[in-house]
Amino acid sequence: MNKKASALLKENSLFSYPVDVKKLAKKLKVIVSSEDLEDKVSGFLAVDDDNATIVVNSNHHENRKRFTMAHELGHFVLHKGKMPLFLDTNLKFYRSAVHSEHSAEIEMEANAFAAELLMPKLLIEKIIETYDLDITDEYDIYQLSKKLKVSEQALTIRLVKLELIFPF
Numbered sequence: 001m002n003k004k005a006s007a008l009l010k011e012n013s014l015f016s017y018p019v020d021v022k023k024l025a026k027k028l029k030v031i032v033s034s035e036d037l038e039d040k041v042s043g044f045l046a047v048d049d050d051n052a053t054i055v056v057n058s059n060h061h062e063n064r065k066r067f068t069m070a071h072e073l074g075h076f077v078l079h080k081g082k083m084p085l086f087l088d089t090n091l092k093f094y095r096s097a098v099h100s101e102h103s104a105e106i107e108m109e110a111n112a113f114a115a116e117l118l119m120p121k122l123l124i125e126k127i128i129e130t131y132d133l134d135i136t137d138e139y140d141i142y143q144l145s146k147k148l149k150v151s152e153q154a155l156t157i158r159l160v161k162l163e164l165i166f167p168f
């Protein structure tokens with residue numbers, strides 16, 4: 001598990017919720033925009049010598065755009081030397097079987113980065129404590145997902161991964 005995402009949040013004083021992904025991108029000098037892309041495209045990262053640009057699909061739900069942005073930032077932080085363009089189609093944030101233009105491994109790494117960036121363990125624990133949430137309760141998971149501005153699905157997977165809840 002990489003701890004890079006949490007470290008970046010700390011370094012940039014962005015360790016609060018919901019995590020301000022756009023601000024982190026700005027700090028990393030990555031340009032972010034939202035465009036009318038084909039529905040199957042979640043977004044992409046384009047890198048050249050001087051610039052890095054992330055484009056997310058403007059037609060997608062806010063939470064999904066946040067996840068895509070975080071995922072592309074993951075490519076920027078972890079993989080930017082590898083290729084000039086990372087194109088993500090039908091981005092699945094929880095499976096290794098990703099339909100995309102590049103290898104499953106770097107996809108998994110970018111997803112792990114995104115999950116950690118949007119849902120850091122410490123922030124999850126803090127919210128649970130502050131609001132006295134019971135994350136075995138569906139409604140409380142919904143509350144937590146609202147605070148973090150992530151989908152309940154992404155959050156549930158994260159909670160399982162952190163062993164805070166157990167799948168049946």
Ligand SMILES: [Zn+2]
Nearest residue numbers: 086088107110
């Ligand atoms: Zn990707």
